[in-house]
Amino acid sequence: MEKVIRLAHGAGGQMMAELIRGLLLPPLDNPWLRQMADAALLEVGGARLALSTDSFVVRPLFFPGGDIGSLAVHGTVNDLAMVGARPLYLTAGLILEEGLELEVLERVVASMARAARTAGVLVVAGDTKVVERGHGDGLYINTTGVGVVPAGVEVGPERGRPGDIVLLSGTIGDHGIAVLSQREGLGFETVLQSDSAPLHTLVEALLRAAPHTHTLRDPTRGGLAAALNELASASGVGIELDEAAIPVRPAVRAACEMLGFDPLDVANEGKLVAFVPPEEAKAALEALRAHPLGREASRIGFLTAEHPGLVLARTPIGGRRVVNMPPGELLPRIC
Amino acid sequence: MEKVIRLAHGAGGQMMAELIRGLLLPPLDNPWLRQMADAALLEVGGARLALSTDSFVVRPLFFPGGDIGSLAVHGTVNDLAMVGARPLYLTAGLILEEGLELEVLERVVASMARAARTAGVLVVAGDTKVVERGHGDGLYINTTGVGVVPAGVEVGPERGRPGDIVLLSGTIGDHGIAVLSQREGLGFETVLQSDSAPLHTLVEALLRAAPHTHTLRDPTRGGLAAALNELASASGVGIELDEAAIPVRPAVRAACEMLGFDPLDVANEGKLVAFVPPEEAKAALEALRAHPLGREASRIGFLTAEHPGLVLARTPIGGRRVVNMPPGELLPRIC
Numbered sequence: 001m002e003k004v005i006r007l008a009h010g011a012g013g014q015m016m017a018e019l020i021r022g023l024l025l026p027p028l029d030n031p032w033l034r035q036m037a038d039a040a041l042l043e044v045g046g047a048r049l050a051l052s053t054d055s056f057v058v059r060p061l062f063f064p065g066g067d068i069g070s071l072a073v074h075g076t077v078n079d080l081a082m083v084g085a086r087p088l089y090l091t092a093g094l095i096l097e098e099g100l101e102l103e104v105l106e107r108v109v110a111s112m113a114r115a116a117r118t119a120g121v122l123v124v125a126g127d128t129k130v131v132e133r134g135h136g137d138g139l140y141i142n143t144t145g146v147g148v149v150p151a152g153v154e155v156g157p158e159r160g161r162p163g164d165i166v167l168l169s170g171t172i173g174d175h176g177i178a179v180l181s182q183r184e185g186l187g188f189e190t191v192l193q194s195d196s197a198p199l200h201t202l203v204e205a206l207l208r209a210a211p212h213t214h215t216l217r218d219p220t221r222g223g224l225a226a227a228l229n230e231l232a233s234a235s236g237v238g239i240e241l242d243e244a245a246i247p248v249r250p251a252v253r254a255a256c257e258m259l260g261f262d263p264l265d266v267a268n269e270g271k272l273v274a275f276v277p278p279e280e281a282k283a284a285l286e287a288l289r290a291h292p293l294g295r296e297a298s299r300i301g302f303l304t305a306e307h308p309g310l311v312l313a314r315t316p317i318g319g320r321r322v323v324n325m326p327p328g329e330l331l332p333r334i335c
Numbered sequence: 336m337e338k339v340i341r342l343a344h345g346a347g348g349q350m351m352a353e354l355i356r357g358l359l360l361p362p363l364d365n366p367w368l369r370q371m372a373d374a375a376l377l378e379v380g381g382a383r384l385a386l387s388t389d390s391f392v393v394r395p396l397f398f399p400g401g402d403i404g405s406l407a408v409h410g411t412v413n414d415l416a417m418v419g420a421r422p423l424y425l426t427a428g429l430i431l432e433e434g435l436e437l438e439v440l441e442r443v444v445a446s447m448a449r450a451a452r453t454a455g456v457l458v459v460a461g462d463t464k465v466v467e468r469g470h471g472d473g474l475y476i477n478t479t480g481v482g483v484v485p486a487g488v489e490v491g492p493e494r495g496r497p498g499d500i501v502l503l504s505g506t507i508g509d510h511g512i513a514v515l516s517q518r519e520g521l522g523f524e525t526v527l528q529s530d531s532a533p534l535h536t537l538v539e540a541l542l543r544a545a546p547h548t549h550t551l552r553d554p555t556r557g558g559l560a561a562a563l564n565e566l567a568s569a570s571g572v573g574i575e576l577d578e579a580a581i582p583v584r585p586a587v588r589a590a591c592e593m594l595g596f597d598p599l600d601v602a603n604e605g606k607l608v609a610f611v612p613p614e615e616a617k618a619a620l621e622a623l624r625a626h627p628l629g630r631e632a633s634r635i636g637f638l639t640a641e642h643p644g645l646v647l648a649r650t651p652i653g654g655r656r657v658v659n660m661p662p663g664e665l666l667p668r669i670c
Contacts, residue, residue: 005435010465020463023441027448028427032459040459042424045382045483053426053479057464089377091388092363093477095430100340106358113362124367124375127477128355129392130345131668137470142428142462144388144479148380333466 012221012267013328017230036234037157038082038217041149048151050085052076053144059333061108061138063182065175065194066269068141069111071335074196074269075220076145077119081200082216082272084155084207085147090116091125092143097136108139119198121145153207159214160235162305165281167274169202169288170195170296172224173252176266176334181255183333192251197270202293209287210280218272220335222326225264227273228311229325235275238307241323244316245300265326267334275303347556347602348663352565371569372492373417373552376484383486385420387411388479394668396443396473398517400510400529401604403476404446406670409531409604410555411480412454416535417551417607419490419542420482425451426460427478432471443474454533456480488542494549495570497640500616502609504537504623505530505631507559508587511601511669516590518668527586532605537628544622545615553607555670557661560599562608563646564660570610573642576658579651580635599648600661602669610638 008015025033032040039052056072066074073090080087092112096105116123174195181192199218207213215235219227224246232239248256248263256263270293276284281299288294301313311323343350360368367375374387391407401409408425415422427447431440451458509530516527534553542548550570554562559581567574583591583598591598605628611619616634623629636648646658 003437005431005433005437005440005465007433007465007467010431010463016463020461023437024429024444024461024463027445028451028458028461030457030459032457033461040424040426042459042481044384044423044481045380047380047382049379049384049481051424051426051460051481053428053460053477054462055428055430055464055477057430057466088379089375089386091375091386091479093388093390093428093479094359095390095392095475096340096345098340098342102338102340102358105340109359110362116363122365122367123363124365124377125386125388126355126359126363126368127389128345128351128359129390130340130342131392131472131475132342134469135472137466140430140464140466140475142388142390142477142479144426144428144477146377146379146384146386146481 007332008328011328011332012226013326015328038079039085041083048149050080050083050147050149052079054079055140055142056335057140057333058179058335059137060183063179063194064191065178066196067108067111068139069108070115071196071269072141072143073112073115073119074198075335076143077121077198077200078218080145080147081203082218083149084153085149087121087145087147087200089124089146090121090143092123092141093127095136095140096130097138098130098133100138155213155216157215157231157234160231160237160275160303161214162237162303163278164214164275164303165278165299166239166301167276167285167288168246168298168300169272169294171247171249172268172271173248173263173266175269176331177252177255179334180331195268195270197293199272202291205287205291206274206284210276210284212280213274213276215275216272219268221267223265223267225323225326232311233309236308237303239301239311240304241301241313243313245298247296247298264323342667343663346663346667347561348661350663373414374420376418383484385415385418385482385484387414389414390475390477391670392475392668393514393670394472395518398514398529399526400513401531402443402446403474404443405450406531406604407476407478408447408450408454409533410670411478412456412533412535413553415480415482416538417553418484419488420484422456422480422482422535424459424481425456425478427458427476428462430471430475431465432473433465433468435473490548490551492550492566492569495566495572495610495638496549497572497638498613499549499610499638500613500634501574501636502611502620502623503581503633503635504607504629506582506584507603507606508583508598508601510604511666512587512590514669515666530603530605532628534607537626540622540626541609541619545611545619547615548609548611550610551607554603556602558600558602560658560661567646568644571643572638574636574646575639576636576648578648580633582631582633599658
């Protein structure tokens with residue numbers, strides 16, 4: 001193991017997984033942490049609560065389709081939604097760098113407020129710290145969220161079963177490529193927009209149509225590849241993907257080819273992947289497509305009892321490849 | 336108003352209050368934020384929850400009496416305790432700087448785990464981000480906590496009443512001076528220890544003895560001066576202090592004299608101040624003194640209907656002075 005932290009330790013791939021499982025989890029170990037769901041499910045005073053935390057260090061602070069403020073709201077709302085919770089309350093912890101322009105802070109907070117109103121959540125507690133110039137990067141935001149899981153909703157990373165259909169709510173890679181092209185000034189002809197959006201109403205629609213949905217995840221850092229590898233391990237199943245069925249915008253595909261990325265490794269901030277029992281899959285797909293955030297939803301594969309823990313893809317030219325956990329060295333500071 | 340963020344905006348004094356009230360609160364406004372309690376009180380699914388967030392950017396990471404890991408646990412446990420809640424669950428959001436030694440991270444996480452076990456709370460969700468070298472300072476930690484407020488407990492910053500007795504659980508300034516002397520290598524003869532400690536059992540003992548306690552606060556950034564000014568405003572009362580009754584260790588007093596600080600402005604991380612109705616004040620003081628964390632508790636003043644919002648101190652030499660909100664330029668990165 002490396003002796004110091006590297007950027008790859010934060011990129012959502014193999015190195016981050018090793019850091020978490022090898023160093024961070026063991027001293028703090030408990031059943032909730034061990035589950036590594038998007039949010040912890042807690043029974044408190046008779047209520048079924050979901051609790052999730054996320055820090056945002058995206059660079060630049062503003063990008064096509066969003067900014068660190070809206071992203072910080074959407075990210076935590078989505079983590080709550082991925083355990084089937086109705087998001088209710090957020091906290092906001094700001095770490096400001098000396099010299100940050102107040103005008104920038106105002107824009108970010110206004111964006112947080114708009115995103116929270118749209119998502120129907122309230123920011124009920126906050127904290128502000130300031131660090132010296134050269135010890136931050138303008139602004140980091142932590143959001144932590146509390147939601148309530150309705151009675152009867154049972155989704156979790158470990159609940160996928162062989163035979164389940166894998167659904168994806170839309171195109172992949174939009175967020176990662178939009179942020180990267182803004183940061184590096186890549187100047188693609190089409191301006192790519194981040195897909196950053198709150199997914200809880202999409203989840204509600206999905207769960208109404210397919211109440212026995214087993215598993216939900218938003219494929220953020222590490223992209224669809226990391227999400228599916230984590231879920232295959234957690235559920236002890238194999239995943240068979242039909243790569244041609246995974247929607248990728250032409251501009252994202254072109255950018256990935258130019259930069260040497262696999263779109264499956266690139267972060268999304270407004271997409272979900274679901275494992276749904278086959279008898280509910282048709283209704284689930286229709287429900288996703290009927291929602292504004294799921295119009296390009298598609299069926300991208302199924303779960304199998306063969307090769308547990310392994311994600312295999314049938315490639316567009318008829319071959320078969322292993323979809324690995326991204327090594328995690330490609331895209332730092334994407335969220 | 337300044338056009339950029341300055342260190343003073345994070346120091347817990349007047350400038351931070353102006354930043355929060357002037358810029359951060361208005362767009363996000365709601366009754367919980369507006370209250371500016373240590374934690375938000377929420378009714379969720381029939382339970383009375385407390386929710387609080389705090390980011391820790393203390394420098395150096397290790398100091399006499401604690402480190403950023405134990406401080407991050409104690410700080411949020413205490414914010415929950417200050418609304419009368421029993422702390423239950425924490426989340427931990429880590430922002431790591433590229434190049435941080437894994438051995439340092441291990442020590443900090445072990446310290447968090449020890450502090451959480453001692454305080455009887457579980458860290459149930461986490462997040463890890465990495466920023467490039469030169470964009471962090473080793474390690475920043477956000478902790479957000481959830482607790483349950485027992486039936487009948489009603490404490491809040493706005494509940495102080497004229498006639499209430501002001502109790503303080505022990506000596507002030509220990510944390511701020513301990514961190515500062517470690518950071519600046521001041522090398523005082525006595526090694527000062529931070530008072531960092533979890534206060535929830537002290538609060539339980541206090542509330543058993545004085546169930547009608549109106550207000551609790553842990554005087555952290557900005558010290559006792561900031562805490563009392565905030566509470567005087569929130570409750571719409573004046574405060575009369577007997578400065579000679581406020582316990583200050585000789586080493587802290589000496590350091591403050593040397594550095595030009597008022598001990599009342601210096602941060603504490605294991606002390607509380609309470610507003611208690613006069614008929615329960617004796618029992619409250621006895622309960623505090625019977626607890627290991629309150630042995631040096633004392634009665635330091637009372638609330639009055641005169642001069643609402645103003646904190647006045649009778650000085651040891653018989654004069655009277657206004658205790659102002661600290662301007663907030665003295666002690667950055669103390670928590």
